[in-house]
Amino acid sequence: MKLFLAIISFLFVGLKASPQTGSINFPIGSKKPLPNEAVATFSEGCFWHAEIVFQSLDGVRDAVSGYAGGTDTNPSYEKVAHGNTGHAETVQVYYDPSKITYETLVKAFFASQNPTTLNRQGNDAGTEYRSVAFYRNEKEKQIIESEIKRLTDSKMYKDKIVTEIVPFKKFYAAETYHQEYIHFNPDNGYVQNVSIPEFLIFKKTFKANYKQ
DSSP: OOOOHHHHHHHHHHHHHTTTGGGOOOOOOOOOTTOOOOEEEEEEEOOOHHHHHHHBBBBEEEEEEESSSSSSSSHHHHHHHHHHOOEEEEEEEEEEESSHHHHHHHHHHHHTOOOSSSEEEETTSSSGOOEEESSSSHHHHHHHHHHHHHHHHTOSSSSOOEEEEEEEEEEEEOOOOGGGGGHOOOTTTTTTIIIIHHHHHHHSSSOOBBOO
């Protein structure tokens, strides 16, 4: 989503949505916290994509786009895009552990990206697009490590998984216009040509309970 991608998005923004778009459900997160709610934090490239991946899963109340992993205490999209804040585009996932497990979220995290590409996902390049799994306790760390071992042993990828496993410290919510971006901007060129196709591939290949 750097400048050249923003230009592409601008050029496509007036195009009519593809026939697929109307039949896709892009659920909006609920802002009302649930009792006994748990939180997970992941970075996997563009947070627009990550947001709909997790919000599509039954048991996830909301996935908030934002920034984490860096040192800047007042990050903005423009600052993070310059690559000198240390932050990655991130989603904070609020979920009901009685409906969906942390293990499932971790599997969805790896299934919705290419974890072997260093500091990039597709055409989105830079440290802000790196793959990071943040953990809040030792059990979560073990689950992440176990999934990486499972994927490595399965030889699913020819290259080494480069996902960072990092203790969670602080999450900063992104600007309002980034939240639920795909739901509110389905005709945007980047959304039409990158975000939606990636989401459809994920939903077709990852077996899970999805929101109706």
